Amino acid sequence: MSDYWGVDKQFPLHWHQWGDMHAVYHPGSGQTHIVDNLAAHTLKLLETEPSNTAELVTKLSKSLDMDKDDDLYEYIEKALDEFKRLGLIAYNKT
Amino acid sequence: MPIKLPLLLKILVKPDYLPDLDDSEWDLLVRQARASSLLGQIYYLVMEGGYLESVPERVRHHLQSENRYFEAQKKSVLWEIDNISGTLAHLDTPIILLKGAAYLKRGYSVSRGRIFNDIDILVRQDQLDRIEASLKQKGWLSTHLNDYDQRYYRQWMHEIPPLKHHTRGTVLDIHHTILPLTSSNRPDIMKMFDASEPLVNEVNISVLSKTDMFIHSATHLFHESELSHALRDLVDLRLLAEEQGSELFCNELTNRAKELDLSWPVSYALYYLKTILQYQPAECNHDHFGGKEEKTVPLFLAPLFTRAFMPNHHSCTNFFSPVASWLLYIRGHWLRMPFYLLIPHLVRKALARDKNKKKHGRFFLTNLNKGKDMNKMLGTIGLVVGVAGLLLSLFAGIGRISGSYYLMGFQSMTLLNVGISMMVASCMVKLYSE
Amino acid sequence: MKLADISKTDLSNRLKNEGIRLRIGPFVILLNTRIEALSSALKLLYGESELAIDGGFSDFHISLDAPAGLRGYYRPQVLFYFDGQVPFKPLPITHAFPLFEWGLNWCIAKYVHQYLILHAAVLEKNNRSIIMPGPPGSGKSTLCAALALRGWRLLSDEMALVGLEDLSLTPVTRPVALKNESIDIIQRFESDAVLGPLSYDTSKGTVAHLQPPVDSMSRYLEKSGVSYIVMPRYSPESSNEVREMQQSSMLKELIRNSFNYNILREEGFRTACRLVDACGCFTLDFNNLDDALTSMDRVIHNSVNE
Numbered sequence A: 001m002s003d004y005w006g007v008d009k010q011f012p013l014h015w016h017q018w019g020d021m022h023a024v025y026h027p028g029s030g031q032t033h034i035v036d037n038l039a040a041h042t043l044k045l046l047e048t049e050p051s052n053t054a055e056l057v058t059k060l061s062k063s064l065d066m067d068k069d070d071d072l073y074e075y076i077e078k079a080l081d082e083f084k085r086l087g088l089i090a091y092n093k094t
Numbered sequence B: 001m002p003i004k005l006p007l008l009l010k011i012l013v014k015p016d017y018l019p020d021l022d023d024s025e026w027d028l029l030v031r032q033a034r035a036s037s038l039l040g041q042i043y044y045l046v047m048e049g050g051y052l053e054s055v056p057e058r059v060r061h062h063l064q065s066e067n068r069y070f071e072a073q074k075k076s077v078l079w080e081i082d083n084i085s086g087t088l089a090h091l092d093t094p095i096i097l098l099k100g101a102a103y104l105k106r107g108y109s110v111s112r113g114r115i116f117n118d119i120d121i122l123v124r125q126d127q128l129d130r131i132e133a134s135l136k137q138k139g140w141l142s143t144h145l146n147d148y149d150q151r152y153y154r155q156w157m158h159e160i161p162p163l164k165h166h167t168r169g170t171v172l173d174i175h176h177t178i179l180p181l182t183s184s185n186r187p188d189i190m191k192m193f194d195a196s197e198p199l200v201n202e203v204n205i206s207v208l209s210k211t212d213m214f215i216h217s218a219t220h221l222f223h224e225s226e227l228s229h230a231l232r233d234l235v236d237l238r239l240l241a242e243e244q245g246s247e248l249f250c251n252e253l254t255n256r257a258k259e260l261d262l263s264w265p266v267s268y269a270l271y272y273l274k275t276i277l278q279y280q281p282a283e284c285n286h287d288h289f290g291g292k293e294e295k296t297v298p299l300f301l302a303p304l305f306t307r308a309f310m311p312n313h314h315s316c317t318n319f320f321s322p323v324a325s326w327l328l329y330i331r332g333h334w335l336r337m338p339f340y341l342l343i344p345h346l347v348r349k350a351l352a353r354d355k356n357k358k359k360h361g362r363f364f365l366t367n368l369n370k371g372k373d374m375n376k377m378l379g380t381i382g383l384v385v386g387v388a389g390l391l392l393s394l395f396a397g398i399g400r401i402s403g404s405y406y407l408m409g410f411q412s413m414t415l416l417n418v419g420i421s422m423m424v425a426s427c428m429v430k431l432y433s434e
Numbered sequence C: 001m002k003l004a005d006i007s008k009t010d011l012s013n014r015l016k017n018e019g020i021r022l023r024i025g026p027f028v029i030l031l032n033t034r035i036e037a038l039s040s041a042l043k044l045l046y047g048e049s050e051l052a053i054d055g056g057f058s059d060f061h062i063s064l065d066a067p068a069g070l071r072g073y074y075r076p077q078v079l080f081y082f083d084g085q086v087p088f089k090p091l092p093i094t095h096a097f098p099l100f101e102w103g104l105n106w107c108i109a110k111y112v113h114q115y116l117i118l119h120a121a122v123l124e125k126n127n128r129s130i131i132m133p134g135p136p137g138s139g140k141s142t143l144c145a146a147l148a149l150r151g152w153r154l155l156s157d158e159m160a161l162v163g164l165e166d167l168s169l170t171p172v173t174r175p176v177a178l179k180n181e182s183i184d185i186i187q188r189f190e191s192d193a194v195l196g197p198l199s200y201d202t203s204k205g206t207v208a209h210l211q212p213p214v215d216s217m218s219r220y221l222e223k224s225g226v227s228y229i230v231m232p233r234y235s236p237e238s239s240n241e242v243r244e245m246q247q248s249s250m251l252k253e254l255i256r257n258s259f260n261y262n263i264l265r266e267e268g269f270r271t272a273c274r275l276v277d278a279c280g281c282f283t284l285d286f287n288n289l290d291d292a293l294t295s296m297d298r299v300i301h302n303s304v305n306e
Helices: A037-048 A053-063 A070-086 B007-013 B015-020 B023-035 B039-049 B057-091 B099-106 B125-137 B147-156 B189-195 B210-223 B230-244 B249-259 B263-275 B302-308 B320-336 B339-361 B372-401 B412-433 C008-016 C036-045 C093-111 C140-149 C181-189 C214-218 C247-256 C261-278 C289-300
Strands: A014-018 A021-026 A031-036 B095-098 B118-122 B140-142 B163-165 B171-175 B205-207 C020-024 C027-033 C060-065 C077-082 C115-125 C128-133 C153-156 C159-163 C176-179 C199-202 C205-210 C228-234 C241-244 C280-286
Touching: A014 A037, A014 C247, A014 C261, A021 A037, A021 C247, A021 C261, A031 A037, A031 C247, A037 A053, A037 A070, A053 A070, B007 B015, B007 B023, B007 B039, B007 B230, B015 B039, B023 B039, B023 B057, B039 B057, B057 B095, B057 B099, B057 B118, B057 B125, B057 C093, B057 C261, B095 B099, B099 B118, B099 B205, B099 B210, B118 B189, B125 B140, B125 B163, B125 B171, B189 B210, B210 B230, B210 B249, B210 B263, B210 B320, B230 B263, B249 B263, B263 B302, B302 B320, B320 B372, B372 B412, C008 C020, C008 C027, C008 C036, C027 C036, C027 C093, C036 C093, C060 C093, C077 C093, C093 C159, C093 C199, C093 C205, C115 C140, C115 C261, C128 C140, C128 C159, C128 C289, C140 C153, C140 C176, C140 C181, C140 C205, C140 C228, C140 C289, C153 C159, C153 C214, C176 C181, C181 C205, C228 C247, C228 C289, C241 C289, C247 C261, C280 C289
Parallel strands: B095 B205, B118 B171, C027 C060, C128 C228, C228 C280
Antiparallel strands: A014 A021, A021 A031, B095 B118, B140 B163, B163 B171, C020 C027, C060 C077, C115 C128, C115 C153, C115 C159, C176 C205, C199 C205, C241 C280
């Protein structure tokens, strides 16, 4: 999996947080999504710099002190698919 | 020209008047501008002149609301273009944005405050099938599902039936040339392709050259049959011409228009820019079109267009407006699709198909022992009903086009339907009596 | 001058000719009609509205009229004109007043974007305001009418106009639209309630409008701060209960019930989030008006959990 995904700089995300829940607004689609901590963290990592799945697993496990196991890998795959579907992230052209 | 210039035109010609308007004048201006889809333009004229402070608070809210609406549309269109571009990237064929979408992507002043409904793209005809297939895989659905419409578009039009995204609702018009295939003008579209300019930071998105944008816009305006946005379109042309900013523009425009065989719409455009908006691109004079300006627009058409360029608001219409818009409606259709060719052709095709059936299929008619008188009477009835139906349809059609929702107390569309039904019924009777 | 101050004949003459400039909340509406029944309904339900002086800028030019000709005799209809344009299909002439109300909603939703506009009732008591968003069937209008009849100040029944900068609530005090059984419920709840004419068989069933309280109408320019957002949910089976609502869920409800969130984009998102931050967020389940009123009092007295 070497596909790099990132948040399109043309449409920067807007965030608001209530405890464990995060609201994120995507200026392109005009849609607002409610996401949990882990998803918010993943998305914010992609906002900072485009990554592939393996890199995301490493970064997430480090910053959230989580086990780098299959569950996390699977979670990220799923989250990426969902983000792609919602248009929150795009295939990184560079 | 009307003796009294509508307020909206005065302001478009000379925005310096804006700070002097009183509340009642603003009332009229906002209504005329809104009805002509030019409220966004007024907002920008206010901002450009630095007049916002002088605008009454109530009015300011309307101008700013219009601008918010525009800004929202802008973002969603830019996003949609990104999606379309991504969906079609693997095809490696240029996608040329037209009109509103192109102006936005280029950041031209003509895009400011301009509200539009559909995204228009121009693609090479030999790539149409691949493009359509790719889009359909990504959730774009055809809006015209019946076979007749599909055939109609593909056979006669310059575009395929519009696609609509099934969740986002955006409508995408895919053109393969700029005028209907049946129209008398058939510019060589490849010349426009060759001159198109790729956009920076885009893989497959291009726009027409500035000159071609002007020619395209003018061509559309003067081929149009529904001229409810005519004034907005004319303002577009002014802003496009201003965007050129080159003293050579007029030479370029003239030569290019000749090359594309579209000289007349361009000279019409220059004529009305001058007469309606009192605008003349730098270095432009009518020597460019080899004649005096009066000669560019035929005498009988000139007053019709002058009417059509008045604000689309009841404060600016007179008895002549519905007549003018009806005549222009007919003219537009005539230019785009010559009925004298199309209708006989369609009828011939339909009959040719039926001929084979008739040999076997008319038993129920021949079995009926119809007397000659019966036939004659049926024929007469058919004729009378048909003519009445035709008259009723024309009456209803003219009424509807000239803006009357109601005629003789009935919805004009109801009358139109009745008229059409009568014509159909008369055809059946006439067939039967043959 | 108020609308009620004009005599009946004067009013219908003016409505037929130069029109009246009616102040409804922050808006001035230039209104024309030849329909007598509409003229009297306006006098009854908007009687306390101020009239603006003639001339000047009107936010919306509205007229309602029957199409001329034979159709005027056979099942007569009414059309809503927005500055000469007809945005809707004609309705039976007996629906003229509801058509005016719906048409005005349409004007505001389409052309007013200096506020975040929510489909919600707004009421205030003791300087504490409550926004009540609610889809049709939630009992929002019935509860709103009951609160207005019990001394709450009515800011709006249909639309909450939330300031983008300061989150202030701008009143658009208008008659409360009651549908079907709500009409009886409110008449039984308060026998002094003044209701306008009944319109049968509208797209929303039978509709009647409640005359807004005089005090609320006279304070049409007085903005208010916002303290609570309460989602009412009427159900005959439910018990009366106020529960705190998760903020992220409330955000979703506000977006769902907004008219122009998609137009305000980032500004809308920011405003909605700040609104949720600034308010106590509750759901209110109820099966009868009296208990619901008690619950609303508990909300504004911060004693939900007691």
